[in-house]
Amino acid sequence: MRLHVADHPLVAHKLTVLRDVHTASPTFRLLVDELVTLLAYEATREVHVESVDIVTPVTATTGVKLADPRPLVVPILRAGLGMLDGMTRLLPTAEVGFLGMQRDEETLEAITYANRLPDDLSGRQCFLLDPMLATGGTLVAAIDFLLARGARDVTAVCLLAAPEGLAVVEAAVGDRADVSIVVAAVDERLNDKAYIVPGLGDAGDRLYGVV
Ligand code: URA
Numbered sequence: 001m002r003l004h005v006a007d008h009p010l011v012a013h014k015l016t017v018l019r020d021v022h023t024a025s026p027t028f029r030l031l032v033d034e035l036v037t038l039l040a041y042e043a044t045r046e047v048h049v050e051s052v053d054i055v056t057p058v059t060a061t062t063g064v065k066l067a068d069p070r071p072l073v074v075p076i077l078r079a080g081l082g083m084l085d086g087m088t089r090l091l092p093t094a095e096v097g098f099l100g101m102q103r104d105e106e107t108l109e110a111i112t113y114a115n116r117l118p119d120d121l122s123g124r125q126c127f128l129l130d131p132m133l134a135t136g137g138t139l140v141a142a143i144d145f146l147l148a149r150g151a152r153d154v155t156a157v158c159l160l161a162a163p164e165g166l167a168v169v170e171a172a173v174g175d176r177a178d179v180s181i182v183v184a185a186v187d188e189r190l191n192d193k194a195y196i197v198p199g200l201g202d203a204g205d206r207l208y209g210v211v
Pocket of ligand 1 (some may be wrong): 079132134194195196197199200201202203204
C-alpha cells in the first residue's frame, strides 16, 4: 500500500476551515469539493494514458489521451457523494459506480447496503472516494468488493486518515493489489467512539445534516 499525504499550503488552509466547528454546511460542501479537486490531481498521477497523433496549427505532433478502459470513480455513500464532483471535474470521462456502506455503530463493522458497479473490473483503474479513513473497516470492505470483481489497481481518496485505520488497510490488502491512499492529512488517533482526532466530526452530517 502506498500513502500520499498532500503537502500544500492551500490544502492545509482549506482543511483548517473544514475542521472548524463553526463552518456551516454550504461552506463545508464547497471546501470538500475544492479539496478533492486538489487531491484528485495527486491521485491521478499514474492514470493510464496512450499516445495520440494530433496536428497543431503549426505542425503534426504526438500527445497523450486517457486510455481505455476508462477509470472508474466510486463514491462510498453517503459522505463520499460530497466528493464526486470534485473528482469528476478532473476526470470528466470517468465512469461512476456506487457503493452504499454503513458502519454498525455497535460493532463498528462495515455493512454494504447497495452497490452499482460493473461486474468485471479487470484492467480498470478504480478511485474510491471516502472522506474519513477512521477504523479502516469501510475502506477494506470496499477494496475487497472491487478486488472480488477483478480490480487490481485501486486508489482511495480521503480527506483525513487515522494511523490506526491506515495500519488496518495495509494489513488487509497485503500484496493482493496495487492500492494507494491519497489524503489531505493523517491525524493523531481515533477516540473511543472511533472518531478521528482532531478530525472534523461526522463528515456525512456536516455535508448533509443529521438525517
Ligand atoms: N466518520 C466520520 O464521519 N468522522 C470520523 O471522525 C470518523 C468516521
